[in-house]
Amino acid sequence: MLNAPPPFTIDSQQLYLEIPQSPEEQQPYSTSGACQRGWINQKCLQAFLPWFKEEIAPTARVYPNSAALPSFWEVVNGTAITFDSDRLVLIPTLAIDGDELRVPQEWVDIPEWVADYYIAVQVNPDEGWMKIFGYTTHQILKTKGVYDPGDRTYSLESEDLIPDINVLWVTRQLNHSEALRAKIAPLAPIAKTQAENLLERLGDPDVKFPRLAVPFSLWGALLAHGGWRKKLSELRQGLLIQWSIPQWLQTGVANLAQQWGWEKREFLVVPGGMRSAEPFLGLSRQIIVAQNTYELRIFPKSASEDYVWRFELQSTTPGGQIPAGFKLRLLTEDLQAFENNQDTATTPVNMLYLEVILELGEALVWEIEPAPEDYDREILRF
Amino acid sequence: MTFSFYAPRIENLGKICKILTQQGISFWLYHCIIEISYGSNSGKYSMQPRQGIVEIFSTFVQFEADQFSGWATDAKLRRSMKVCLERSSTERSDTFWALYWYKVWQNESSGVALTHISAYLQEVCYRAARKFARNFSTQSSVGDCFQMAIARVDKILKRFNPEYSSNLKGYAELAFESIIKDVLRERREADICSDWALLHKLSRKRLVQSLQNAGFNAQSIESSLLAWECFKELYTGDNTKIRKLTKPDAVIWEAITNLYNAERLSRLSLPTVVVNQQTIESWVLSSAKAARTFLYPKIVSADAPLKEENDGNLLDILPADLPTSLLTEIIEQEEAANARNQQAQLNEFLHQAIAAMDAKSQQLLQVYYGQKLTQTEIAAHLKIKQYTVSRRLSSIKKLLLLTLTQWSQNTLHISPKSDVIDAINTSLEEWLKIQYSHT
DSSP states (O other), rough: OOOOOSSSSOOOOOOEEEEOOOOOOOOOOHHHHHHHHHHHHHHHHHHHHHHHHHHOOTOOOOSSSSGGGGHHHHTTOEEEETTTHHHHHHHHESSSSOOEEEEEHOOOTTTTTTSSSEEEOOOOOTTTTEEEEEEEEEEEEEEEEEETTTTTEEEEGGGGBSTTTTHHHHHHTHHHHHOOOOOOOOOOOHHHHHHHHHHHHTTTOOOOGGGGGGGGHHHHHHSSSSHHHHHHHHTTTTTOOOOHHHHHHHHHOHHHHHHHOOOOEEEEEEOOOOSEEEEEEEEEEEEETTTTTEEEEEEOOOSSSSSSEEEEEEEEEEEEEEEOOOEEEEEEEEOOOTTTTTEEEESSSSSSEEEEOOOTTTEEEEEESSTTTTTOOOOOOO | OOOOOOOOHHHHHHHHHHHHHHTTOHHHHHHHHHHHHHHHHHHSSSOOOOOOOHTTTTTTEEEEEEEEEEEOOOOOOOOHHHHHHHHSSOOOOHHHHHHHHHHHHHHHHHHHHHHHHHTTHHHHHHHHHHHHHSSSSOOOOHHHHHHHHHTTHHHHHHHTTTTTTOOOOHHHHHHHHHHHHHHHHHHHHHHHHOOHHHHHTTOHHHHHHHHHHOOOOOHHHHHHHHHHHHHHOOOOOOOOOOOOOOOOOOHHHHHHHHHHHHHHHHHSSSSSOOOOHHHHHHHHHHHHHHHHHSSSSOOOOOOOOSSSSSSOOOHSSSOOOOOHHHHHHHHHHHHHHHHHHHEEEEEEEHHHHHSOOOOOHHHHHIIIIIOOOOOHHHHHHSSHHHHHHHHHHHHHHHHHHHHHHHHHHHHHOOOHHHHHHHHHHHHHHHHHHHHHTOO
């Protein structure tokens, strides 16, 4: 399987990275195209991120988190990486001509997805390398890029890219402030019923190009919500995940949800008025904010006839506290607030908590401010 | 004027030119020297140098038996230059006119300006083409490589920055080499790919261009693109070995056809009727064929370049008056670019910066830019892994770029915006190539 190496010298303005050998993760993508897309993006990330952390930005990490990535690649090309307070999107391609950088509209016009930089990467799986052949900014993409409504992409000719990614590093080193992002219009949020309709329609794996099947305003709003994006991917891939809290308490946390960090645990809770502690079964996950670890707990309160659930946030460090300014918030599935849905630490406290009365089958989204590392919205059903 | 050296070795040419530049001798001389030395170096090939400004900007290389055989004049361009010379009160160098036409092209996207520059760059392009056709055993002829490169002069100009680049010829030569390298690489890949694999290795832009080049009309292009998308989405084969992708089987063709038919009404502005499998197959194959043909364009005759746009009165094409502001700008730039002090300072600074690096880094620069080895040869030579070469080189240049940019900030008071740093990076690349090529 020895391929003759290219007889020409490497382009010294363009960085070559080796495609790492690693066992292929089996993800049941809905089409061959999606499978190929997932593979290319995965390899690109594996090669790029370590180099980028070493040479350019040690704080770089994938956005929002590794477990979430297949739900992006199922429907769109591209992988986001945050570093310091900026974000870039890797846009890999198999094209050998290097004529253009073609960025899906999702990465340009969905406010939650927008990045500062877009990196053009040429991937050659047969020869086992990939090459960064240029980069650009959101600003340039929006102003100079050509929008193609046919495949909903913004494209730039390669002559309009900056070919050497070192320029990115030097610009940042010299602290020159440039407008990296253009202003874009916010996407109107969609209601729960509309989302459900869209999910039913686009969740059908027979729809081969879901991103082109409905107007972008609807598609973008659907994807922007992490919970719906995950659901879409799960439907298309035939992963019947139950994000059902009562079910997890009974039969254990679903495998996929474990990837998101959830586990079933036994807590010792001292109910008011009782002398001894009673063990309660609940769910727990760790979250990290500003390099400190906290635990989010969810468990039922059986005090009355009502279907009550309690949410708690605590530091995992013994004696540790929640810093002032932190908030624990709950929202409806379509991100609407409701009465008493938020607890704020006005001064440092030991715990933030919320108790809510729910209907059987009702869904909630939790949020923490400041946003935890790796945070991606989840829809939990009760 | 006399030249007291006969047939100087190519490695010494750079030194000679540097000396001449520092003495402020115009680049017109520089290129005459090149022509004469090349003439005495090889036997059969003797590219006669062009003498007058008018010739330099209106004649094109003619090939015979894959070698230079003479200069062909484009009458329109000749008239255009003569008019320019008449209108210009002072006598000016060819670098001045090159910059002038560059500015006209930049401001007006003028086809005439572009072809003047193509004419100006003929020798440079020929040199680059010969280098590749000779040094690398490819199936491409000199004429072929020449064609590939000269067709992309507009792309080269897009990234040319006269404020930071030494001169258009120097910049263009490196750019031509880069282009020829890229096209040869693309061809090599396409040659070892099956049609089905090639379809996966095309950008949408490239495919559109190929179809246009093959004479497809708008509706055909649109429907071919959709068929291509459907093909790619449903048939990929092994992720790691794409090149040998075989033809899809009947079941997959059926799926592709059904998908096309399902999508056509919503996706196409000029939807076709429902099509059958054979049609889809033939469209998809035609796309692959068009892409291959585009990579191997037919050689066009030397004076075809000027397209039929603006075929009217030449005086309408030329800017009404050589605008004085444009002239002043060019003169200033010419003077700035040839500024002796700065050039010497810059050289000194970069030499010091490199000398301050560790031995391994210096060695890598020497081996890459000086000896022009391939990646594998460098890896073997330095006993490091192949991919490490690229990473290390990138790392070294990153630091060099930073120090050079900081120096430019302090000395030249440039503002470190990304397009400026990009231009500095390109000139750093040029500097490195020239420096090491004659040590």
